[in-house]
Amino acid sequence: ATQAQEDVATQQQEDAEELEEFAPIEHLERLGVNRGDIQKAKAAGYHTCQGFLMNPKKTLTDIKGLSEAKVDKLLEAARKMVPSAGWSTASEYERLRTKEIVKITTGSSAVDALLGGGIETRSITEVFGEYRTGKTQICHTLCVTTQMPLQLKGGAGKVAYLDTEGSFVPERIRPIAERFDLDPDAILENIVHARAYTSDQQMELLVPLAAQMAEEPFKLVIMDSITALMRVDYTGRGELAERQQNLNKLLNRLKKLANEFNVAVVITNQVMSDPSGGAMFVSDPKKPAGGHVIAHASTVRLSLRKGKAEQRVMKLVD
Numbered sequence: 001a002t003q004a005q006e007d008v009a010t011q012q013q014e015d016a017e018e019l020e021e022f023a024p025i026e027h028l029e030r031l032g033v034n035r036g037d038i039q040k041a042k043a044a045g046y047h048t049c050q051g052f053l054m055n056p057k058k059t060l061t062d063i064k065g066l067s068e069a070k071v072d073k074l075l076e077a078a079r080k081m082v083p084s085a086g087w088s089t090a091s092e093y094e095r096l097r098t099k100e101i102v103k104i105t106t107g108s109s110a111v112d113a114l115l116g117g118g119i120e121t122r123s124i125t126e127v128f129g130e131y132r133t134g135k136t137q138i139c140h141t142l143c144v145t146t147q148m149p150l151q152l153k154g155g156a157g158k159v160a161y162l163d164t165e166g167s168f169v170p171e172r173i174r175p176i177a178e179r180f181d182l183d184p185d186a187i188l189e190n191i192v193h194a195r196a197y198t199s200d201q202q203m204e205l206l207v208p209l210a211a212q213m214a215e216e217p218f219k220l221v222i223m224d225s226i227t228a229l230m231r232v233d234y235t236g237r238g239e240l241a242e243r244q245q246n247l248n249k250l251l252n253r254l255k256k257l258a259n260e261f262n263v264a265v266v267i268t269n270q271v272m273s274d275p276s277g278g279a280m281f282v283s284d285p286k287k288p289a290g291g292h293v294i295a296h297a298s299t300v301r302l303s304l305r306k307g308k309a310e311q312r313v314m315k316l317v318d
Contacts, residue, residue, distance in 0.1 A: 021100055021262035023049040023081045024214060031077040040065045041074065045207050047214035049078040051260045053085050100262055102219065105153035107141040107180075114316050115300065118153060121219065121264045124254060124297055126226075128269035128288040129304030134312045135268040136167045139222045142266060143191050144176045146220040155264070157219025158190045160209055164202060164228045168193055199229040199246060206253055213261045221257060225268040226250070227289040244293050251297035269294060 025048055029035055044063040046052045052060070052074060060071045079085055084096060103117035112118050119125050119142065127135050143161065148154025161168050173191070174184040192212065196202045202223070209221070227247070234243030258265045271286040288294065288301075295301070301317040 022260060025049055025052060027081055028077045031080060033074060033077050037066060037070050047211055048260055049081040052078045053082060054256045102155050104155040104264055105145045107145050111314060119264045121262050122258050123299035124265045125300045126267050126269055126294060126298040127302045128271055130271050133304035133306055135304060136224055139224050140172050141176055142220060143173055144180055144187055147187055147190050155219030157217045159220045160218060161191055161193045162196060162205055162223045164196045164225055167224055199233045202229060203250055218261060218263050221263055221265045223267045225270055227270050247290055248293050
């Protein structure tokens with residue numbers, strides 16, 4: 001590794017140590033909560049005080065071995081560990097956001113300018129477009145830029161890549177890492193990858209990921225793509241309502257991960273033909289799959305389409 005690469009690795013470690021954005025659930029023991037109850041909560045998939053507070057009481061009382069009284073005690077202690085969970089003034093919230101929100105460069109100054117600095121943590125960024133418009137290429141580039149130090153507009157953290165289409169290719173990461181003068185082997189070591197083959201797996205794989213994120217400094221979660229398996233597993237109008245409900249649950253889980261661990265979430269999305277678009281002389285009569293459910297869940301929506309020759313056109317939709 002070059003000296004520049006070693007300097008970047010050192011800075012990454014220092015940045016990660018500076019940023020402690022969540023309270024591990026083990027800290028509740030300091031407030032008199034029984035260690036056995038904490039272990040039961042951890043076994044059920046709750047690893048932080050923030051994550052515990054993000055779930056309704058009816059869900060928490062389903063945890064094996066925890067009575068309603070014990071859940072109440074855990075919730076009360078968790079609220080004390082997370083002061084930001086209550087009311088605050090808008091100026092206090094602004095200071096908190098300024099301190100904690102990280103903007104990760106996309107590797108393109110034009111796209112960064114469009115996004116006001118880059119991909120934000122604690123938010124969901126949707127990238128949609130037809131095939132070969134560059135959605136997966138953006139994801140591969142973010143796998144590298146996220147690991148750069150904060151002063152180089154990186155995220156100083158690891159990346160989780162949940163692949164539903166078999167589109168993740170590690171070999172494509174190497175030239176991108178070299179472009180930023182980073183060690184390709186070290187970059188690949190800091191990317192965790194999982195392949196999902198069903199929409200159920202898509203949701204299930206987020207459970208062990210949360211456990212890993214509680215132990216290691218992650219800054220980006222990529223789901224490429226969010227709708228591919230949903231469109232296979234649920235077909236026809238008869239299953240549309242169930243599909244949208246499960247899609248909503250998946251997006252809700254991703255939003256909680258984003259806020260719980262202060263990570264950026266990037267989802268790619270397929271497009272579908274819009275029959276009404278052609279009739280209204282719309283230049284691009286295609287719309288993203290998933291309907292209003294994804295539209296409401298996404299903080300930022302980016303549209304990609306093919307331009308002249310090999311050019312790609314990106315538009316900030318929302």
